[in-house]
Each structure stands twice: as C-alpha cells, then as structure tokens.
Amino acid sequence: MSTASPVPVDPEVTHDTGDPVGEVLVDWYAGAARDLPWREPGTDAWAVLVSEVMLQQTPVARVEPVWRAWLARWPAPADLAAATPAEVIRAWGKLGYPRRALRLREAAVAVTERHGGVVPAEVDELEALPGIGTYTARAVACFGYGRRQPVVDTNVRRVVARLVHGRAEAAPARTSDLVDIAALAPADDARAVRFSVAVMELGALVCVAGNPRCGACPVRDRCRWRLAGYPAHDGPPRRVQRFAGTDRQVRGRLLDVLRAAHEPVQPDALVAAWDDALQRSRCLDSLLVDGLVVQTDDGRFSLPD
DNA sequence: AATGCGTGGAC
DNA sequence: TGTCCAAGCAT
Known part of the structure; x- marks a missing residue:
C-alpha cells in the first residue's frame, strides 16, 4: 500500500513568496474551490x-x-x-x-x-x-x-502530516491536530474561516491520499514532505476493511429489502437478501438493536414507523 | 483504543 | 478483478 509517486513539480506554477501558509491557501481557495x-x-x-x-x-x-x-x-x-x-x-x-x-x-x-x-x-x-x-x-x-474554529478531518490531517511534519500519511486523530492547524490559521477571523475549508479542499483536490498532485500545490515549496524527498510511510500499514461477505454487506442487503417494502415482510422474504441463515439472523438482530428495523407482533419485519 | 458500521466509483 | 478510498462517530 505504498503511496504512488507524486506528479513532478511544474516549474511554471507559483513559487514560495514568503507569505504565511494560511494566507496562501486562502488565496488559492478563491480560485480553486469547487462550486458545492x-x-x-x-x-x-x-x-x-x-x-x-x-x-x-x-x-x-x-x-x-x-x-x-x-x-x-x-x-x-x-x-x-x-x-x-x-x-x-x-x-x-x-x-x-x-x-x-x-x-x-x-x-x-x-x-x-x-x-x-x-x-x-x-x-x-x-x-x-x-x-x-x-x-x-x-x-x-x-x-x-462563521466562527473561528480549528476544523480537522482526514484531509486536514493528511495535509498537516505532509506539509508540517514531513510524513507521507496522517497519524490517527489527536487533539494536537487542532493545535497544529490553529497555528497556521490567518489572524483575520473571516480569512481563518475560509482557511479551514481551504485546507480541506487542498486535501480533497491536490494533496490527495493516493496520487498527490504536487505540481498543482500552492505551498509545495515549503512542504516538508516534498523537501525531504517524499519519504515513504514508515508506520504499520493500514488495513482496508473488507466488505464482501461481511455483516455490513448483509445489513445493507436486508435494509434494501425493507426500504423497498411498504408493508411488513415475512422472515421468508429476507432469505433472498442473504442465504446464510445464521449470519442473516445475527444481522437482523443487530439492525433491531440499532433501531433501524422493528418486528411486528406477528413476527414480520419493517422499518420503524 | 481498536473495531464495526454502507456504498460505489476509480484505477 | 480486487484494492483503495471518500468532509467520522460511538462504543
């Protein structure tokens, strides 16, 4: 699960002007933001x-x-x-x-x-x-x-890991993340708000997990990860959660049937969703516990009205 | 603190 | 095709 090589730097794109990182990112966001x-x-x-x-x-x-x-x-x-x-x-x-x-x-x-x-x-x-x-x-x-607040999601943690700490991947969420990002925020409150969304946008569009587009990055000239020569992640590899055959898939299938039905369904109607009776039963139970499904007095199942 | 929780697009 | 990934939260 190595990170793909970053795109080579385009020498025509902006150079380090010496402006604070936060100010640069707010200005970049003004021209790069998606229209959501x-x-x-x-x-x-x-x-x-x-x-x-x-x-x-x-x-x-x-x-x-x-x-x-x-x-x-x-x-x-x-x-x-x-x-x-x-x-x-x-x-x-x-x-x-x-x-x-x-x-x-x-x-x-x-x-x-x-x-x-x-x-x-x-x-x-x-x-x-x-x-x-x-x-x-x-x-x-x-x-x-419009409150000044440090806002840290997975994109921000990845940007800070690379830009500030010189690491390829983000560590698990920590309270220190809030301090790290607050230290980069512009002094002006309105710009600090845009900074919060700008860092997320950079992580979503440029400083992405799989194949970072460093050539398009407005702060690449002060990125410690880049300056260090893109060192590979040295921690334990992150395991991707399996999906096929898991309870998550079965729960999804069961809920699919119940979303489509507008009357409570017989237990038999759920066999089509998943044929393994033991797993089907376990997942149905967990859906009941979660409050996503209810059982009627006569033993049928439905979404909770 | 590690784990479980949906879904589907991209490569 | 299988793997990786996408603005987390609750337990």
Whole structure:
C-alpha cells in the first residue's frame, strides 16, 4: 500500500513568496474551490449540519442530490424532528451508514427540544448532539456560523502530516491536530474561516491520499514532505476493511429489502437478501438493536414507523 | 483504543 | 478483478 509517486513539480506554477501558509491557501481557495451547493451564500447552519453528517465517510457526488431533496422536505430541524424513522431511512437512500440518518433525526429532536429549533453555535452544545463529534461540531460552528474554529478531518490531517511534519500519511486523530492547524490559521477571523475549508479542499483536490498532485500545490515549496524527498510511510500499514461477505454487506442487503417494502415482510422474504441463515439472523438482530428495523407482533419485519 | 458500521466509483 | 478510498462517530 505504498503511496504512488507524486506528479513532478511544474516549474511554471507559483513559487514560495514568503507569505504565511494560511494566507496562501486562502488565496488559492478563491480560485480553486469547487462550486458545492452547501457553500452558497445564505446556506443556514441546519443545511450545513445536514451536509456535514451526510459527508461523513461519503463522497461529495453521492451527497449532493440527497442533500437537496432532504432540505426541500425538511428545511428546519423541527420538520425533521416530526418525521418518522422509516421516512428518514428511506430518504437517506443508499448513502451508506444509515445509523447516521437515525442520529440526524435524533439531533433534530434535541435541537427542537433543547435549543428552540435553532442549531446551536457553541462547539460543546453541538458535540452533545447525537452523531455530532469533534469534526462535525467544529465544521458547523465554522462553516455554518462563521466562527473561528480549528476544523480537522482526514484531509486536514493528511495535509498537516505532509506539509508540517514531513510524513507521507496522517497519524490517527489527536487533539494536537487542532493545535497544529490553529497555528497556521490567518489572524483575520473571516480569512481563518475560509482557511479551514481551504485546507480541506487542498486535501480533497491536490494533496490527495493516493496520487498527490504536487505540481498543482500552492505551498509545495515549503512542504516538508516534498523537501525531504517524499519519504515513504514508515508506520504499520493500514488495513482496508473488507466488505464482501461481511455483516455490513448483509445489513445493507436486508435494509434494501425493507426500504423497498411498504408493508411488513415475512422472515421468508429476507432469505433472498442473504442465504446464510445464521449470519442473516445475527444481522437482523443487530439492525433491531440499532433501531433501524422493528418486528411486528406477528413476527414480520419493517422499518420503524 | 481498536473495531464495526454502507456504498460505489476509480484505477 | 480486487484494492483503495471518500468532509467520522460511538462504543
């Protein structure tokens, strides 16, 4: 799992001007940013929160249409709070990790009950919401409310690992990540907010995991990884999670059947989803525990209404 | 703290 | 084809 060789540096692209890294990245972002719907002016904190939850471990292209439909249907937290779990699980579609859909609904309930239907702007209040952790809380405060906040996701950790620490890959998330990135942020608050999204964008478009495009990087001339000659990752290789044949696949298949059915289904109807009875049963149990599935009095299964 | 949790595009 | 990867969180 070695990192592919970076693209050779294009000598025509910008040189180190001596400007602080944070300022350079904000200026780069102005010309390089993708035109994503949740970045449009006027996007409120609820819409930002929904986008951030959907984007957890999920590619942008898959999120866009679901995000639009979701906000058209539930434009405010109170709207989603009034929906049933079955409705949100179906609306989640095939984004993956459907427990996120349940937690997003639970977060909407909490916002409605505890915060008068207004998404809180404080990081500690955001972190107290279901499904909202270290990253998402800061992303909502920063991108939804314009607060200066260190925002660290997998892209940012990879950029800091290379640019600052000279390592090929990011270490697991640490609280020191927040300090590292805060040290690079511009002094001006509005630019600090754009800096947070700019670093993520650099990691998503240029300083990518597999085949970094260093020739297009605005800060390559001060990248410690590049200056050190692109040393290979020296830690233990990261294991990619298997999918085929796992409970995750089986759960997905079972939920697929139940999303399509608009009446509770007999246990027999789930055999088509997965033929191994033991694994099917185990996965059904875990879906029941998670609240993604319920069983009727007569033994049939459905999404939770 | 290591693990489980979906899905599908790219190469 | 199989492998890698994509804006994490909860336990």
